[in-house]
Amino acid sequence: MNTVPIHQQEVICALATPSGVGAIGVIRVSGLGAIALVNSVFKGKNLEKAESHTVHFGTINAGEEIIDEVLATVFKTPRSFTKEDSVEISCHGSDYIIRQILKLLITKGARIARPGEFTQRAFLNGQFDLVQAEAVADLIAADSQASHKTALNQLRGGFSKKLASLRTELIHFASMIELELDFGEEDVEFAQRDDLRRLIEALLATIQPLISSFDFGNAIKEGVPVAIIGSPNVGKSTLLNALLNEEKAIVTAIAGTTRDVIEDTIVLDGLKFRFIDTAGIRETTDVVESIGIERSKAAMDKADIVIFLFDGAATLAENKALAALLPGKKDLVFVLNKTDINPSLASELAGDALDIIPISAHTQQNLSALTGKLVSLVHGQAAGDTVVTNLRHYEHLVKTSASLTDVLNGLALGVTGDFLAQDIRLALHHLGEITGTIVTDDLLDNIFSKFCIGK
Template identity: 50%
Template sequence: MVQTIFSDTIVALSTPPGAGALAVVRLSGPAAIAITASVFSKKSMPDAAGHTLHYGTLRDPSSGEILDEVVAALYRSPRSFTREDVVEISCHGSDYVVRQVLGLLLRQGARLAEAGEFTKRAFLNGAMDLAQAEAVADLIASDSALSHRVALNQLRGGFSQELRELRARLIKFAALLELELDFGEEDVEFADRTGLAQLLSEVRGVVAGLLHSFELGNVIKNGITVVIAGRPNAGKSTLLNALLREERAIVSAIPGTTRDFIEDEVSIDGLRFRFVDTAGLRDNPADEVEAIGVSRTRQRVRQAALLLYLFDLTEMTPAEVIAEIQELTRGLALPVLAVGNKTDLATPNAQGAFLAQFQAAQVGLASPTPMVLVAAGQKRGLDELQTALLTEVRGSALENTASATIVTNVRHARALETAAAHLQAVQAGLDTGQGTELLAADLRHALAALGEITGEISSEDLLTSIFTQFCIGK
């Protein structure tokens, strides 16, 4: 049996609050089974094996009143989520019933759990490391196939195993450097500098790869912000409504209807896109409010991950489209997708000619802008548009997320940056013949940064910051 470090027993509602068919109240701690047994009709529960279900009633000992008919799932230490004795009581999902059940268990000696305390106990009792614990929260929050897949991979320890292997290799050399410090007066080298340089090159490459994956991980976890920009009446709000399949934005033939931005999300092939409909761009806004809207549009473009420049195919020339895109993205390393709207008003020959002229006008450009043709009002061309959006944001790494290690957590990325900086310092020290003391110090700092990710090195403040972001029952 695992020796736990907690003497109290916690309880909380683990399902979302609000009326429903069922609710699950979870207890964890040394008295979880005894507390449940004291109010449960099946008195044989304390002697029951773990991983068993028990049907019965909950009764208030002080009044004799039966509160509910429930099913209690029993998990014995160490074979539970927290590695403590755990009981999960499935009761009816009435708010009143849940309050009564929680109150009853609190009166019997349980304590109301703090935010994330069940997962925190799982971490402190050795059931998972810190990166895996954070993946629990990511898994709960996942809202697309890719974010679910990445979170599940981290929960199963893929990222943690890679970090442990890196640290193990570095620790061997760090130990040899520390040994040199113990024999400093004898001027003996235990750590082969050539081998250390080769190891540093390999480890720095892995850390750089993990850091590079954060850009992709951030997209998977938080979605891609796509700003829809263009002239007034190009059909931006109509396109937003078509993509969302609902009347989210007001559509009017009057130019400048959208004065502020409107945004909403949609999942496309497992990726979450946040589309932002903006005020139309023109040099002479009709009034001060529209001018503010245009200014905000330009600000939102600077914050975008992708610009969708929408234009009326019948009103603009290819040269005008290219010029406006260049003006809007000047100084920005921003991927752009040009979308020609209102194909229902242009003949197939006119559409083909426009597309040919658009492509010809970009010959010689380092990053030519791709173009898609749609009729937003008739919801035509949306499949082609979605395919083009996926092509713009989908790199080869996205195709391999089932097995690849993807960093999605800002804390992890910051720790990797710190580790990379200290590993670079070690490399510079080797190149300049730096003393063992400084090499060892930088290597220790790099190891500490990597250890902070998995919790091998942690502080109470760090743990509090992480677990208070969880829901109460997790």
């Protein structure tokens, strides 16, 4: 008997390309009877008799009226993205044409797909696990080489393989301890405690780098926030403009010109950086400037990297005082500006213990040294090939680590097998929630609702 839920058998359709006028639009159709449904409005080759992965020229007709000349690409189960019968209709990119074709498909029995429903069906039909399904959205949203590489690695199962290996080893010991519980009155040990301890330690040694990689992974995905901090008139806005190669911020000789946080992004060596130009930090009675200064301090707190820009000994001292207030985990970069005006500044400050990068934001002299430093700081955070970029994955890895630590503590205290089994089951549960081995409808709805409708 077919146990597939009715809503998963329905034929769904949606525009898979961006809306708006373009050369072509691609309409995706999938579900039980999708090929027959499209064939009923397609004039050309009989699509039901066509081989999978073949493309056919014809027209989409509403009765005797031709809506458009199209290419219909046939994918037959299970050799499609959703593992269902699917057709992709490539038509001209007119909004009117696309609306008419979708309307015609709906009159024939299809319905408009929900956000992410094609990918959700692919997951439910075993095309890939939940980590890989989420990587589809990340791959679509990738806007730098690093984010593309990370998403592609997850889509191809890099992260999933690590988790599957961890889970398989843990399941073996869990089954042994569960077996002990069945023979509780006979006082037997099927799971050797020393072997279990070594396994848990090995699992924690694998999980911890994944947890630690989240800050780096999140920076890759969202962009590394870099705050440009300094006293008024040291050239922060000029530096931002030089980095972006455009006049983003207003530059004048008047101190306090920048009164709010100005932000923009740039890709350096495949990594996306979010540069934040801030108001110069000083004592002021100007209400608007004061608000800007408070926002500058907030940006400094949130940034992963803080560039302290100065133009002499006095402004360097001010920056050192600000840096002393920041948490130790931040990467701090001290940059001496205006070397074009006073070339001797760098040699005058050479005795300072700080690693100072001398530049001229105005002439862009030595700017490559600064950008190279920023890239090296980010690459220095990388812990390995597998990087965690998803907050949901990070949270469950932290919970898995906590449960495994409880197992180790239980072994040290000599607790009974039933308590060990409970903590191991919790660890298995959290690993299963990441990959979708253990999943709820609410979780799936929450994940896939964030996808675009045609994906």
